[in-house]
Amino acid sequence: MSAAELERRYRRLLAVHPWEHRRTYEEEMIAVLLADARPGQARPGFRDTVDLVGAGLRARLRVGARGFTEPAWADAAAVSGVLVALVLCAVAGRNLLDQLLVDPSLPPSVRPVAPDLVDWLRLAGWGAVAVTALAGLRRVAAGLAWVGVAGWAVLVGPGVVDQPGYVVDTLPQAALAVVAAAALTVPAPHRRPVAVLGVRRLAAMVAGPVAGMALLELNRVTSPLFDATDGPVSYQSFYGLEARSELVIWLYVAGLAAAALAVLVAVATLAAPVRRRIAVLLAPVAALALVIDTALAGWSVSTVHMGHAIPLVPAQWLMLVLVPPVTFLAGVLLVRRREETLRMVALGRAADRER
Incomplete structure (x- = not known):
């Protein structure tokens, strides 16, 4: 009975190894482990447990690393790097225009100052990354993308203590910068983004962020004026968009939706393996933004109304750090499971046709 129990527990430890490895070597490893066991032993020893689990994890890492060399990952990384660089370039352009174009609804005392060198470098840097x-x-x-990541760490990182609200607000942009840098680091053939996207998809990816930025700036500079001498002012507001009539608000919403739809259609019409991997690469940023908007919503409101910085506890910082990599790994596992299921279904259909 102890031998059967020992074998069952050894097999449970061997489950850490990849399936391909177990299919070839599991019975041989079980025979060796049982032969080396002491008489009456019912549990694996500490040394055997550490060795088996460590070897299994290393084998899974090797298998996982080989999976990222697939052409679909290289194509998805190439497209994602360009797309994120274009989005960050549009965000930097909007930040620059916010300071160059005067918002008429703001009094002169609170209007922004002229843009500094960092603002110009952000726009030029992410534009250069895309080009x-x-x-x-x-x-x-x-290299330019990693310089952008390092620049955020140097300029924004020190504010963790005295300006945690600003740091948290910029974390999604920092995560996008990391995605762009990591994606562009993946080896790919020469001019692969252009080859994968084609002219029409590339034009949609460029036009979408630019159009969205232009619409937001147009709404900002044409927002209703609140002058006490003119009497009461009637206006409509919708998630930061402001206009004097509801119709104008919905026109802005339709324009922004069309800009986003252009990018989504460009990605959705790519090959299925590529678009799945693009979703996996971008999902960590979406998950981080969702956590900030939900789990830290109360903290953000309290920070604004208290008038001083409320430090985040270590558990909250740990959550912000772990959410993106955990989301990415979960996405990788889901994609592999999905594609393995599709492969088995295709094999079953092929066997049915042969019969």
Whole structure:
């Protein structure tokens, strides 16, 4: 009875190894482990447990690393790097226009000052990342993207203590920068983004962020004026959009939806394996933004109304750090399971046709 129990527990430990490895070596490993067991032993020893689990995890990491060399991952990384660089370039452009174009609804005392060198460098830097990636200079694009990540860490990182609200608000942009840099670091053939996207999809990816930025700026500079001498002012507001009539608000919403839809259609019409992986690469940013908007919503409101910084506890910082990688790994596992299921279904259909 103890031998059967010992074998069952050894097999449970061997489950850490990849299935392909177990299919070939499991019976041989079980025979060796049982032969080396002491008389009456019912549990694996500590040394055997550590060795089996460690070897299984290393084997799974090797298998996982080989999976990222698939052409679909290289294509998804190439497209994601360009897409994220374009989005960050549009965000930097909007931030620059916010300071260059005067908002008429703000009194002169609270209007922003002129943009500084960092604002211009952000726009030029992410624009250069997108251009060099499309031109086939992948290493240059990746280097510039990593410089952008380092710049955020140097300029924003020190504010963790005295300006945690600002740091948390910029975390999604920092996560996008990391995604762009990591995606452009993945080896890919020369000018692969252009080859995968084609002219029409690429034009949609460029036009979408630019159109969205232009609409938001147009709404900002044409927002209703609140002048006490003119009497009461009637206006409509919808998630930051402001206009004097509801019709104008919905026109802005329709324009922004069309800009987003153009990008979504460009991605959705790619090959299924590529678009699945693009979703996996971008999901960590969406998960981080969702956590900030939900789990930290009360903290954000309290920070604004208290008039001073409320520090985040270590558990909250840990959550912000762990959510993106956990989301990415979960997405990778789901994609692999989905594609393995599709492969088995295709094999079953092929066998049915042969019969």
